[in-house]
Amino acid sequence: MSDEGPTPVEPITATGTAPRNVDGQAIAITVFSSVNWLGRLWLPILFWAATLVARVEAWLGRPPGTLARLSFIHFARWTLVRRIPYNGPPQRKETMTYPRLFFESNFNGGWQEYIDAFSHILTTGMKAFWGTSYGFPQPLPAGPFKEYIKENELVASHFYSAYPQATTTMVLAALKLAPEFKAFKLQNADKSAVDFAEAWREFLTKVQGSL
Amino acid sequence: MSNGSGQAYAFMAMTPVLEGHERELRAYLESFNQQTSPFATLTQTHFARWVIIEDWVNSSAQPTQDHLGSPYLIFTSNLHGRIDDYLDALCNLEQASAIWSHCIGCPTPAGGPALKAYLLHNQLDTGFFVAAYPDASVEQVQASLALREQLIAFTVRSQGMDPTTLKSAFEAEFPDGD
Amino acid sequence: MATRQPPTIDRADIQGDILSAYGNKYDRASYMLIHIDHPAGGQAWLGSLLGRVTNAERWSGPKPETTLNVALTYSGLRALGVAEELLRGFSDEFREGMAARAALLGDYGESAPERWDQPLGSGTGHVLVTIKALTTELLERELTDFKRAVEQAAGVSIVHEQPTQPLQEAREHFGYADGFSQPAIAGVAKHESFADGVPEQEGKWRGLALGEFILGYEDEDALIPSAPAEPLGRSGTYMIYRKLSQDVALFRKTLSEAARFYGHSEEQLAAKIVGRWPNGTPLITSPDRPIVNFNAKDPENNAFRYLDTDAEGSSCPLGAHIRRTNPRDALGWKGLKNAGLLSYRHRIIRRGMSYGPPLPAAASDAQPAEDGVERGLVFVCFNASISRQFEGIQTQWVNDGNAFHLGHDKDFLLGDSSTTNKMTVQGDPPFMLSPQPAFVTTRGGEYLFVPGLAALRFLASGADGTRT
Numbered sequence: 024m025s026d027e028g029p030t031p032v033e034p035i036t037a038t039g040t041a042p043r044n045v046d047g048q049a050i051a052i053t054v055f056s057s058v059n060w061l062g063r064l065w066l067p068i069l070f071w072a073a074t075l076v077a078r079v080e081a082w083l084g085r086p087p088g089t090l091a092r093l094s095f096i097h098f099a100r101w102t103l104v105r106r107i108p109y110n111g112p113p114q115r116k117e118t119m120t121y122p123r124l125f126f127e128s129n130f131n132g133g134w135q136e137y138i139d140a141f142s143h144i145l146t147t148g149m150k151a152f153w154g155t156s157y158g159f160p161q162p163l164p165a166g167p168f169k170e171y172i173k174e175n176e177l178v179a180s181h182f183y184s185a186y187p188q189a190t191t192t193m194v195l196a197a198l199k200l201a202p203e204f205k206a207f208k209l210q211n212a213d214k215s216a217v218d219f220a221e222a223w224r225e226f227l228t229k230v231q232g233s234l
Numbered sequence: 235m236s237n238g239s240g241q242a243y244a245f246m247a248m249t250p251v252l253e254g255h256e257r258e259l260r261a262y263l264e265s266f267n268q269q270t271s272p273f274a275t276l277t278q279t280h281f282a283r284w285v286i287i288e289d290w291v292n293s294s295a296q297p298t299q300d301h302l303g304s305p306y307l308i309f310t311s312n313l314h315g316r317i318d319d320y321l322d323a324l325c326n327l328e329q330a331s332a333i334w335s336h337c338i339g340c341p342t343p344a345g346g347p348a349l350k351a352y353l354l355h356n357q358l359d360t361g362f363f364v365a366a367y368p369d370a371s372v373e374q375v376q377a378s379l380a381l382r383e384q385l386i387a388f389t390v391r392s393q394g395m396d397p398t399t400l401k402s403a404f405e406a407e408f409p410d411g412d
Numbered sequence: 413m414a415t416r417q418p419p420t421i422d423r424a425d426i427q428g429d430i431l432s433a434y435g436n437k438y439d440r441a442s443y444m445l446i447h448i449d450h451p452a453g454g455q456a457w458l459g460s461l462l463g464r465v466t467n468a469e470r471w472s473g474p475k476p477e478t479t480l481n482v483a484l485t486y487s488g489l490r491a492l493g494v495a496e497e498l499l500r501g502f503s504d505e506f507r508e509g510m511a512a513r514a515a516l517l518g519d520y521g522e523s524a525p526e527r528w529d530q531p532l533g534s535g536t537g538h539v540l541v542t543i544k545a546l547t548t549e550l551l552e553r554e555l556t557d558f559k560r561a562v563e564q565a566a567g568v569s570i571v572h573e574q575p576t577q578p579l580q581e582a583r584e585h586f587g588y589a590d591g592f593s594q595p596a597i598a599g600v601a602k603h604e605s606f607a608d609g610v611p612e613q614e615g616k617w618r619g620l621a622l623g624e625f626i627l628g629y630e631d632e633d634a635l636i637p638s639a640p641a642e643p644l645g646r647s648g649t650y651m652i653y654r655k656l657s658q659d660v661a662l663f664r665k666t667l668s669e670a671a672r673f674y675g676h677s678e679e680q681l682a683a684k685i686v687g688r689w690p691n692g693t694p695l696i697t698s699p700d701r702p703i704v705n706f707n708a709k710d711p712e713n714n715a716f717r718y719l720d721t722d723a724e725g726s727s728c729p730l731g732a733h734i735r736r737t738n739p740r741d742a743l744g745w746k747g748l749k750n751a752g753l754l755s756y757r758h759r760i761i762r763r764g765m766s767y768g769p770p771l772p773a774a775a776s777d778a779q780p781a782e783d784g785v786e787r788g789l790v791f792v793c794f795n796a797s798i799s800r801q802f803e804g805i806q807t808q809w810v811n812d813g814n815a816f817h818l819g820h821d822k823d824f825l826l827g828d829s830s831t832t833n834k835m836t837v838q839g840d841p842p843f844m845l846s847p848q849p850a851f852v853t854t855r856g857g858e859y860l861f862v863p864g865l866a867a868l869r870f871l872a873s874g875a876d877g878t879r880t
Contacts, residue, residue: 110339115303158293180263394673
């Protein structure tokens with residue numbers, strides 16, 4: 024390149040989904056699926072148990088489970104919608120013969136790669152959440168599962184991220200790095216140049232995974 | 235219900251769209267981009283979206299079908315901090331007023347405490363919420379990301395510096411009080 | 413997945429050099445791009461080639477002196493008069509073509525399609541013919557015959573020719589032995605260990621499903637991959653042809669400057685970028701020095717993986733070129749049983765060849781020899797899905813670093829200079845390479861379809877396939 028400063032071009036990693044589901048490197052996935060009678064009973068229990076487990080693990084300081092280790096999800100949620108709130112006419116009172124499982128996720132990487140990871144690595148989890156949804160094929164092979172998600176997926180009209188170029192791993196690295204850097208600065212600001220340089224080298228070695 | 239995880243909150247509201255308003259509402263929502271987004275001024279927002287659902291998708295495995303009486307506007311937000319503060323700020327935005335005016339039951343004027351009450355009335359509680367960084371505020375995330383960039387740039391720049399140069403370069407780049 | 417029966421492979425119907433490479437002896441090669449003026453002429457000419465197209469059958473007697481293979485662009489299929497219904501069966505990305513996918517592939521600035529060697533990517537190129545030979549004389553004889561036949565045929569012309577030039581010891585221009593790491597395919601790979609197939613537990617491997625590479629066979633999802641309708645799809649595959657120019661002088665200069673602050677040798681720094689020493693020794697196998705007389709072609713030397721011994725990247729950096737382009741188990745974490753399943757659907761078969769003369773070593777370090785001569789790599793690969801395999805590697809693993817927890821760091825060897833990028837060489841202390849000059853520039857490329865032999869006969873016959 025002959026210019027002094029080429030305009031930065033961001034990589035394109037948010038592939039495999041409609042453009043409106045993308046903000047920078049982040050992808051929005053929004054899915055509703057109809058749930059059978061078993062799911063109506065099972066899903067609240069699953070949600071309660073999963074929430075409890077997550078809270079206990081956080082409290083115990085356990086290392087993160089597989090979902091977190093996959094580290095491409097910023098935020099995700101599942102909600103069982105049993106009835107739609109009523110606002111009076113002309114809204115029709117919605118009869119929901121089947122409750123609907125709502126899933127939304129904000130993640131990085133391609134849509135295909137995301138679903139593949141869920142199918143292959145979180146197979147049991149996928150069955151637990153979607154096993155009671157009508158028409159749900161098994162998580163594996165991933166092909167039919169992807170078709171199922173696509174059929175039930177909605178495209179966002181507007182999707183926003185406060186830091187669209189930052190991936191989950193970058194955010195986690197940055198959040199880990201900030202206090203470590205603050206501590207380093209505090210402990211070493213008054214050292215001699217030689218000692219400082221040595222401490223800097225140790226610091227870099229320690230935090231290189233976050234840079 | 236678990237709307238919260240740490241200090242992160244998962245809000246969702248689903249409101250019916252007035253007949254004949256769907257196209258205009260959709261066009262309005264689609265006109266926003268990252269810079270013009272109403273969420274850009276709601277600094278508690280990590281990730282948020284508006285999605286319009288026209289009707290339920292019914293699987294052939296279902297014995298019968300469900301249909302919605304109207305399209306619905308789904309609003310979800312993954313935010314940091316108190317939901318009350320967030321809704322207060324959201325309901326003061328003129329875009330929020332413009333958006334929810336297209337919905338059945340929305341108060342007129344569409345704003346302030348009345349709009350907030352409307353959204354709360356239509357809130358759907360979250361079942362299971364997963365947050366990768368449940369305690370970090372948006373400002374904290376952005377500041378940490380910026381610091382990381384700064385540190386990387388400094389690390390590259392300072393390679394090969396002798397200790398004295400390194401220390402003074404460090405002090406210049408990261409002055410006290412930061 | 414439980415072991416499946418390896419498929420019965422109709423080798424006679426698949427074109428050669430895909431399942432198994434013809435081999436380094438066929439290192440005299442040329443690529444020609446042909447334009448078709450009208451369907452009848454194109455079909456007749458294609459028909460005349462049919463008897464000479466090399467298939468995938470194993471050679472039992474004497475080896476052929478030359479080989480010939482044929483691939484078509486989407487515009488080429490249209491130029492041959494293929495019916496609309498059949499055309500719709502090809503993948504979207506193939507129909508759009510590589511030039512239209514430039515933003516996705518990171519082909520901007522100097523690599524943008526507007527700057528490509530004409531007529532690559534323009535839609536004018538219809539048929540890519542690859543001729544390989546044992547000697548230069550044989551290649552030239554074959555090329556002469558081929559060109560004469562094109563001249564005499566009506567309605568076809570050669571619009572682009574890309575000669576190649578083998579380098580010593582099967583190296584590429586940056587000096588690295590290349591091409592021997594290929595996916596092990598069930599029913600194809602000769603080595604029973606299936607090293608470099610899908611990594612499984614306890615150091616074992618299994619072969620990849622043939623359908624990851626050849627249409628009409630089951631893929632890793634146990635489904636037949638999406639393909640054009642019979643008889644076009646069967647035994648076919650998609651091909652990526654991508655001319656990449658390499659700035660060898662810039663590479664050497666960058667290394668020499670960066671190595672000033674690196675605690676080890678320039679050669680080691682270069683190895684850290686690539687993931688191998690120049691003779692092919694993987695860093696993970698031998699981090700401090702190359703293994704003398706390393707036999708890169710021995711499949712057991714390709715049986716390495718990363719997580720057990722090098723999850724942190726101190727031997728082979730997390731962002732090294734080969735670790736990015738073929739992560740093996742590196743996308744997982746220690747204790748994750750199925751780590752290979754995060755990368756196994758993004759494998760490609762590579763058959764590229766170098767072009768241009770080698771750049772001699774510099775007379776002195778201060779004056780790297782720059783000669784302004786074009787040189788580089790004609791990158792060629794095969795896969796059943798361009799978007800999942802080739803483009804997946806390019807977008808998720810080469811042009812970005814998130815999969816490896818490296819933020820937006822790009823492959824230092826291939827990536828470009830449009831962002832303030834760096835590569836971290838993990839260690840005590842870590843070393844950062846920055847900025848990242850554009851060593852490699854895309855000079856042009858095509859997405860192509862490689863039909864099976866029966867499909868080629870069909871295309872040459874002019875049958876439009878709508879009548880059954």
